[in-house]
Amino acid sequence: MNNYTLVIHGGAGNIHPGMMDAALEKEYQLALQTALNKGYQVLEQKGTALDAVAAAIVALENNPLFNAGKGSVFTKKGLHEMDACIMNGADLQTGAVAGVRNIQNPILLAKEVMLHSGHVLLSGNGASEFAMSRGFAFMPDDYFYNKERYDQWVDIRDTDFYQLDHKDDNLKGTAPNPDYKFGTVGAVACDHQGHIAAGTSTGGMTNKRFGRIGDSPIVGAGTYANDATCAISCTGHGEYFLRAVVAHDIACLIEYKGLSLKAACEVVVLDKLKKMGGEGGLIAVNAAGDYEFCFNSAGMYRAVKSSKGEELVAYYGQASK
Amino acid sequence: MNNYTLVIHGGAGNIHPGMMDAALEKEYQLALQTALNKGYQVLEQKGTALDAVAAAIVALENNPLFNAGKGSVFTKKGLHEMDACIMNGADLQTGAVAGVRNIQNPILLAKEVMLHSGHVLLSGNGASEFAMSRGFAFMPDDYFYNKERYDQWVDIRDTDFYQLDHKDDNLKGTAPNPDYKFGTVGAVACDHQGHIAAGTSTGGMTNKRFGRIGDSPIVGAGTYANDATCAISCTGHGEYFLRAVVAHDIACLIEYKGLSLKAACEVVVLDKLKKMGGEGGLIAVNAAGDYEFCFNSAGMYRAVKSSKGEELVAYYGQASK
Numbered sequence: 001m002n003n004y005t006l007v008i009h010g011g012a013g014n015i016h017p018g019m020m021d022a023a024l025e026k027e028y029q030l031a032l033q034t035a036l037n038k039g040y041q042v043l044e045q046k047g048t049a050l051d052a053v054a055a056a057i058v059a060l061e062n063n064p065l066f067n068a069g070k071g072s073v074f075t076k077k078g079l080h081e082m083d084a085c086i087m088n089g090a091d092l093q094t095g096a097v098a099g100v101r102n103i104q105n106p107i108l109l110a111k112e113v114m115l116h117s118g119h120v121l122l123s124g125n126g127a128s129e130f131a132m133s134r135g136f137a138f139m140p141d142d143y144f145y146n147k148e149r150y151d152q153w154v155d156i157r158d159t160d161f162y163q164l165d166h167k168d169d170n171l172k173g174t175a176p177n178p179d180y181k182f183g184t185v186g187a188v189a190c191d192h193q194g195h196i197a198a199g200t201s202t203g204g205m206t207n208k209r210f211g212r213i214g215d216s217p218i219v220g221a222g223t224y225a226n227d228a229t230c231a232i233s234c235t236g237h238g239e240y241f242l243r244a245v246v247a248h249d250i251a252c253l254i255e256y257k258g259l260s261l262k263a264a265c266e267v268v269v270l271d272k273l274k275k276m277g278g279e280g281g282l283i284a285v286n287a288a289g290d291y292e293f294c295f296n297s298a299g300m301y302r303a304v305k306s307s308k309g310e311e312l313v314a315y316y317g318q319a320s321k
Numbered sequence: 322m323n324n325y326t327l328v329i330h331g332g333a334g335n336i337h338p339g340m341m342d343a344a345l346e347k348e349y350q351l352a353l354q355t356a357l358n359k360g361y362q363v364l365e366q367k368g369t370a371l372d373a374v375a376a377a378i379v380a381l382e383n384n385p386l387f388n389a390g391k392g393s394v395f396t397k398k399g400l401h402e403m404d405a406c407i408m409n410g411a412d413l414q415t416g417a418v419a420g421v422r423n424i425q426n427p428i429l430l431a432k433e434v435m436l437h438s439g440h441v442l443l444s445g446n447g448a449s450e451f452a453m454s455r456g457f458a459f460m461p462d463d464y465f466y467n468k469e470r471y472d473q474w475v476d477i478r479d480t481d482f483y484q485l486d487h488k489d490d491n492l493k494g495t496a497p498n499p500d501y502k503f504g505t506v507g508a509v510a511c512d513h514q515g516h517i518a519a520g521t522s523t524g525g526m527t528n529k530r531f532g533r534i535g536d537s538p539i540v541g542a543g544t545y546a547n548d549a550t551c552a553i554s555c556t557g558h559g560e561y562f563l564r565a566v567v568a569h570d571i572a573c574l575i576e577y578k579g580l581s582l583k584a585a586c587e588v589v590v591l592d593k594l595k596k597m598g599g600e601g602g603l604i605a606v607n608a609a610g611d612y613e614f615c616f617n618s619a620g621m622y623r624a625v626k627s628s629k630g631e632e633l634v635a636y637y638g639q640a641s642k
Contacts, residue, residue, distance in 0.1 A: 118560070121535075122532050129531055213442040214442075242442065245566065
């Protein structure tokens, strides 16, 4: 039986010791541990990597601490527009949604797109019509209300600023303030059969407009899985991850250049992305059950659990395990 | 001074001798030659690859023969929802729009996104608001009316079928009928400074719904440019091109495995895509001004003109030049 491993993230950014009090740290600890257990349970019960990824992400989407699902930020118009993608490494099947509203778990809608739409990427109101046709429930706007997110938005809604999920942190155009975090969530898994999968879900940027889509729902950029190489889920300043086709680039460095999982992640995140000015990080796993965390920001909410007995929940630190 | 080259396509598919009468063949010849001249003129006058690509695609978008801009197909709701992407190989800057309506030249809106939005990909009504804020004119729905496209749509609008730009050719779910063509347009160019660029524009599939987005506006899938490797524009059954991250895969085979432009295109289009069941083709250029056509369908509307004196307009045939 293959080693099995689940890795999750809840966003990267300027996450450093001292930014959270003990109570908040405990909340994140519990949230990550809960999502980790939900996904790992699937793997223990000989479920698929795809189902483990979905289970872990559903738990993260249901927790208002993270900028995905219930905790999604407000757009310029005071709405919640969410993006998600899931990919199966065994057959390269994938499904994604962009700019969907009122869906409790966008990752499950992405999986539905993969399994039942004949398409890869559905967007906006059209994606909602698909959800309706497949019997998905719609949550009222109130479900996504969160005082902290609302206050973040009220501060800047009358400006052209948009903001990366953190009160002090405004961006305008391409001039980022270095003090922010990205609340996107994601999971990658390797199951007992040696198949891998990846998923990512996000509410995007506070005060975003113009139907902006980031890297999360884009196959090859924010999310990618191929049994032959790796499964990747990214979090960061999406525009850079799109331009660098980050997740697929790591897969190609492994497949065509023979790099290890660790070396490939480091080349892309610590060298290429950094030179472009792209901040963020990612989680990775391969079909042997090896895993990596890699980020060029101060920290990343992250956790791993494996059949080899590895178990870790962490936030700060060097990108090292 | 570097060699300069412009390559364009007007879609791949089951394009074979006998499908067009002499008059229609002449129309395509003229349309391709006109777009080729528009773009090549930019290169001759020492303009950039980016501007040459945009000029050629504008000409193709303005011609109702192709499924992009004016000739875009009808969606399930009887609308025209267009996708486009442009990318600059010198700095990996890129812009794209998905599901935009009433825009005469989506490729120019994609360029505007690249230059003035701070984002990479804008979608739906939000992208229209961006267009409005940048002073773009909106064309009435009538501008996009075309009897042939309308009849194609009327035939299937009450069904769950969608269709790839050709009357006899229905798809449902993932079961393609082999007898169709893809009317997407695209261009790649290398300029006298040795910089390259790529662009793609499409109306998608007749009777499409659910806000479906294909590979055309997705960086790395349908469109990609990097001076270090190649510029690529694809046309085909988009879902396969998305899953295979086609354009970026070719770039990686060149960069990491040392393949030639020709060999890299052939590995991806004639081997990998074909094994997945993905039909279509692409055009490619590199910073030396070398070019390739490559397709696994019966034909592809295509043309090339270069400072080395190469000039060709073709539709049928083997993928060879």
